[in-house]
Amino acid sequence: xxxxIQSPRHEVTEMGQEVTLRCxxxxxxxSLFWYRQTMMRGLELLIYxxxxxxxxxxxxxxxxxxxxxxxxxxxxxxxxxxxxxxSAVYFCASRFTGGEAFFGQGTRLTVV
Amino acid sequence: xxxxxxxxxxxxxxxDSSVINCTYTDSSSTYLYxxxxxxxxxxxxxxxxxxxxxxxQDQRLTxxxxxxxxxxxxxxADTQTGDSxxxxxxxxYGGATNKLIxxxxxxxxxxx
Numbered sequence: 001x002x003x004x005i006q007s008p009r010h011e012v013t014e015m016g017q018e019v020t021l022r023c024x025x026x027x028x029x030x031s032l033f034w035y036r037q038t039m040m041r042g043l044e045l046l047i048y049x050x051x052x053x054x055x056x057x058x059x060x061x062x063x064x065x066x067x068x069x070x071x072x073x074x075x076x077x078x079x080x081x082x083x084x085x086x087s088a089v090y091f092c093a094s095r096f097t098g099g100e101a102f103f104g105q106g107t108r109l110t111v112v
Numbered sequence: 113x114x115x116x117x118x119x120x121x122x123x124x125x126x127x128d129s130s131v132i133n134c135t136y137t138d139s140s141s142t143y144l145y146x147x148x149x150x151x152x153x154x155x156x157x158x159x160x161x162x163x164x165x166x167x168x169q170d171q172r173l174t175x176x177x178x179x180x181x182x183x184x185x186x187x188x189a190d191t192q193t194g195d196s197x198x199x200x201x202x203x204x205y206g207g208a209t210n211k212l213i214x215x216x217x218x219x220x221x222x223x224x
Contacts, residue, residue: 004154033212042216043155043200056211091154093212098143098204101212103154 006092006104013111018080021107024073025094033101034067034077035091043091049075061086082111116203116215123221130188132218134201137182141203144177146186149198149217158186158199188220196222 005024013019025032033048047057049069057067064083069075079086089108095101115137124130136144142163147155161168161175161184168175174187184201198217 031212035214043214045211045213048211093155095212100145100157100160101155101202103156105154 004092004094004102004104006090006107008107009105010108011110013082013109015083015111016081017111018078019082019086019109019111021077021090021092021109023075023077023092023104025075025092026102027073029094029096029102030072031095031097032069032075033091033093033095034075035093036088037091037106038088046077079109082109084111087111116201116213118199118201118215118218120216121219121221123223124191125223126191126193128191130186130191130195130220130222132186132188132199132201132220134184134186134215135182136184136201136203136213136215138203138213139179139182143204144175144184145202145212146173146175146184147200147202147214149200151197155200155214191220191222193222193224196220 007022031050034046035043037043046059047067052069067077087110089106091106093101093103118134143160145160146158148158149155159170159173161177172189176185198219200214200217202214
């Protein structure tokens with residue numbers, strides 16, 4: 001398995017534009033997590049899915065953020081409209097219940 | 113609520129031991145983890161400990177768990193410059209719901 005795959009690796013966009021981050025988890029894993037990392041706030045859990053169902057989205061900053069997992073092999077995190085304060089590294093991770101969480105390489109988002 | 117706390121920064125000299133500390137809130141956590149993040153990369157699992165254990169040793173790494181105080185530590189013996197990274201502790205929060213919560217991360221700087 002190639003591990004957790006995130007795309008794009010880098011994204012630069014203008015304020016107000018829609019941004020979509022993508023994640024392909026490891027095959028067979030039943031949980032998927034979206035995290036955001038910034039210098040100020042560290043690593044924050046935004047949302048996680050169990051068996052493709054969103055379980056806890058209390059970490060999603062506001063309504064501009066949405067996440068979907070239409071099937072076991074794909075998830076998206078969308079920001080619409082984007083703002084400069086959304087600039088961060090966004091990580092996707094997947095795991096099987098009780099097992100190790102594997103992280104993708106992250107998407108570095110810059111909103112100008 | 114869930115909360116995992118760590119000190120932000122630790123500086124040691126090459127060859128010395130490093131001790132990174134972490135406190136957590138969920139007494140029902142089954143597993144507690146230590147992850148390492150090198151610059152520009154995602155997080156990788158270093159080691160983990162079951163909640164029914166007090167100590168786990170893995171080569172240069174020693175994990176100590178004090179369940180009464182909800183305190184976890186990671187000791188790195190003979191610290192090398194290659195150990196310079198951010199170290200995160202994490203707990204599985206909420207039992208079967210599989211939520212994985214990370215601490216703020218500790219930046220370990222190893223001076224030659």
